[in-house]
Amino acid sequence: MFLMPEDITAILLTLKLAAVSTAILLLLGLPLAWWLARTSNRIKPIIETLIALPLILPPTVIGFYLLLAFSPDNWLASYWQQWFGTSLAFSFSGLVIGSVIYSLPFVVQPMQSSYERIPKLTLLTAASLGANKVDQFFSVLLPMTKRSTIAAASLAFAHTMGEFGVVLMIGGNIPGETQVISMALYDHVESLAYDRAHILALTLLAMSFFSLLIIYGIDRRGSRRYKNSHESRHENNHLRIRNAGH
Amino acid sequence: MLAININQTLGNFTLQVDTLIPTDGVTAIFGPSASGKSTLLNIIAGFSTPHKSLTNTVSFNDQSWLKNTSKEPFNHLPIHQRRIAYVTQKACLFSHLNVKKNLQYAIDRRLVDSAIDFHDICTRLKIDSLLDKLPEQLSGGEQQRVVIARALLSAPQLILFDEPLSALDESHREDVLHHLEQLHQSFGIPFLYVTHNIEELMRLADHVLLLNNGQLVANRSIADTLSDFNLPLSQQQHSGVVLEGAIDQFDAQYQLLKFKLGNNHALWISDANANTRPQHNIRIRVYAKDVSITLQASTNTSILNIIPVVISEISEVTNGQAILKLNCDNHLLLSRITAKSIQQLGLTVGQSVFAQIKGIALLGAA
Numbered sequence: 001m002f003l004m005p006e007d008i009t010a011i012l013l014t015l016k017l018a019a020v021s022t023a024i025l026l027l028l029g030l031p032l033a034w035w036l037a038r039t040s041n042r043i044k045p046i047i048e049t050l051i052a053l054p055l056i057l058p059p060t061v062i063g064f065y066l067l068l069a070f071s072p073d074n075w076l077a078s079y080w081q082q083w084f085g086t087s088l089a090f091s092f093s094g095l096v097i098g099s100v101i102y103s104l105p106f107v108v109q110p111m112q113s114s115y116e117r118i119p120k121l122t123l124l125t126a127a128s129l130g131a132n133k134v135d136q137f138f139s140v141l142l143p144m145t146k147r148s149t150i151a152a153a154s155l156a157f158a159h160t161m162g163e164f165g166v167v168l169m170i171g172g173n174i175p176g177e178t179q180v181i182s183m184a185l186y187d188h189v190e191s192l193a194y195d196r197a198h199i200l201a202l203t204l205l206a207m208s209f210f211s212l213l214i215i216y217g218i219d220r221r222g223s224r225r226y227k228n229s230h231e232s233r234h235e236n237n238h239l240r241i242r243n244a245g246h
Numbered sequence: 247m248l249a250i251n252i253n254q255t256l257g258n259f260t261l262q263v264d265t266l267i268p269t270d271g272v273t274a275i276f277g278p279s280a281s282g283k284s285t286l287l288n289i290i291a292g293f294s295t296p297h298k299s300l301t302n303t304v305s306f307n308d309q310s311w312l313k314n315t316s317k318e319p320f321n322h323l324p325i326h327q328r329r330i331a332y333v334t335q336k337a338c339l340f341s342h343l344n345v346k347k348n349l350q351y352a353i354d355r356r357l358v359d360s361a362i363d364f365h366d367i368c369t370r371l372k373i374d375s376l377l378d379k380l381p382e383q384l385s386g387g388e389q390q391r392v393v394i395a396r397a398l399l400s401a402p403q404l405i406l407f408d409e410p411l412s413a414l415d416e417s418h419r420e421d422v423l424h425h426l427e428q429l430h431q432s433f434g435i436p437f438l439y440v441t442h443n444i445e446e447l448m449r450l451a452d453h454v455l456l457l458n459n460g461q462l463v464a465n466r467s468i469a470d471t472l473s474d475f476n477l478p479l480s481q482q483q484h485s486g487v488v489l490e491g492a493i494d495q496f497d498a499q500y501q502l503l504k505f506k507l508g509n510n511h512a513l514w515i516s517d518a519n520a521n522t523r524p525q526h527n528i529r530i531r532v533y534a535k536d537v538s539i540t541l542q543a544s545t546n547t548s549i550l551n552i553i554p555v556v557i558s559e560i561s562e563v564t565n566g567q568a569i570l571k572l573n574c575d576n577h578l579l580l581s582r583i584t585a586k587s588i589q590q591l592g593l594t595v596g597q598s599v600f601a602q603i604k605g606i607a608l609l610g611a612a
Contacts, residue, residue, distance in 0.1 A: 114366070121334065124291075124325065125332060126338075126340075126351075127354055128291065128326070128328070128400075128402075129352045130355030131326055132324070132326050135326075135355075139351070143343075144340075144342050146342075182499050217611050245454055
């Protein structure tokens with residue numbers, strides 16, 4: 001059993017999609033999580049609800065609305081077309097947008113809880129010593145929640161690799177552009193190519209296994225090393241609960 | 247000068263303090279618990295923001311930190327631009343950095359050049375051997391010493407302390423208090439020190455803001471605060487005075503220090519370490535209960551310190567006792583004696599008598 005070139009393309013595309021989406025999720029999700037952890041703004045519950053929606057909605061619903069949003073007569077899509085000269089629908093960029101929305105709760109929710117556990121006084125102390133908000137984020141918040149951040153990134157990565165419904169709706173199954181492992185697998189099963197389906201399924205299973213292993217590996221090492229530290233122990237417990245939930 | 251006009255309401259509690267605070271030495275904010283001390287400190291630091299409908303101003307030596315009046319809109323200098331350091335009862339070290347990096351964190355973010363030296367501070371606070379340790383590996387007292395070192399190394403224009411010793415056990419408290427005494431006025435950085443502990447007040451404070459139930463009761467020097475009969479401190483069990491002055495000489499044979507009291511008088515203070523004592527200026531404490539009155543200077547007594555004084559005030563009698571305020575060359579002493587003694591000796595205001603001082607505590611550097 002060997003991987004066919006198209007299958008390798010699908011695997012590489014899946015990894016690229018997961019990597020790009022995870023990077024964007026961190027850039028977007030961490031500041032959003034920090035804002036949610038600190039704000040008492042009235043619109044906070046609305047934002048939290050919106051972020052949590054992908055957890056309970058069928059991915060096809062998100063995919064359907066994204067498909068509408070990406071249609072050329074939509075103002076958003078037409079702006080995109082103007083700026084970048086390409087269409088969003090049936091494109092890699094469209095897939096990234098879908099993945100980011102779909103996996104956002106997997107980054108924002110655990111990170112928000114993590115940030116809420118950092119005592120307010122810790123950041124105020126950093127401020128009094130001369131650290132502005134951005135400095136506080138990079139010098140205190142990020143290192144103190146390092147393990148949560150790696151875990152959240154791994155979860156987002158694994159979750160993006162395994163998505164199917166959103167891709168089905170907005171991807172169009174174009175090899176090298178939008179055909180990810182889960183889509184290629186579906187195709188193989190449709191055409192009764194069970195051997196190739198097996199290899200892809202096993203590949204995705206292995207990749208997901210190792211992504212999750214990172215999370216639990218960090219968790220275990222963390223609990224051992226920080227046995228006596230209250231804060232870190234909280235961080236671990238919290239991860240365990242969250243991960244068990246998914 | 248730290249000029250504050252702070253108004254804050256929290257439920258039924260109202261904090262209202264409009265005053266000027268000197269920016270040299272240690273100013274203690276003293277009062278019973280729930281008198282608004284920490285709330286006041288937090289607003290000065292910018293850690294909490296008072297309600298925008300209330301008038302609030304905080305300015306430090308002409309630098310506006312908080313301005314919210316009916317004439318001017320809300321204006322707030324961000325905490326990181328205030329050049330303050332804050333020391334709370336819970337040592338707030340960064341748990342992901344070792345001691346050295348915690349200290350470096352402050353040095354890296356200095357807003358002004360400063361001569362405050364890393365090695366000097368580490369030596370003074372005896373934390374040289376802790377530099378490679380993580381905060382969680384330190385005792386409570388060690389953590390608090392590192393926090394104080396970090397505060398000084400940030401080269402602040404003001405250090406705020408919120409009951410920094412209250413979470414420590416007795417031996418660590420004494421250790422940290424000792425270091426604070428030594429640092430007191432060393433770097434010309436003013437301290438604003440919240441406490442409800444009279445011992446800390448007597449040992450550290452130069453100036454006192456007395457708070458009760460959110461209201462400012464007094465804003466005076468430590469000497470005035472302790473000896474004013476209208477203020478609660480002079481009436482309590484451990485009332486007394488603190489005196490500051492120069493060491494005049496050291497009697498090596500008897501291990502005694504001679505502390506000058508005005509131009510003509512002196513007190514002898516027992517001090518085993520006196521010959522190695524680096525400070526020239528010291529602070530001493532004399533409790534009112536350790537001062538008795540005699541009409542003639544007696545020579546056949548074990549009491550070393552018998553000085554001529556003038557009775558300047560006699561308090562009301564409570565529980566059969568009264569407090570006398572005594573003046574010796576413009577230095578004040580308090581004496582707690584029984585009402586019966588006052589009557590038997592016929593003591594009156596303006597009378598010249600002798601104070602016999604049974605015990606004097608040497609507090610530290612002044």
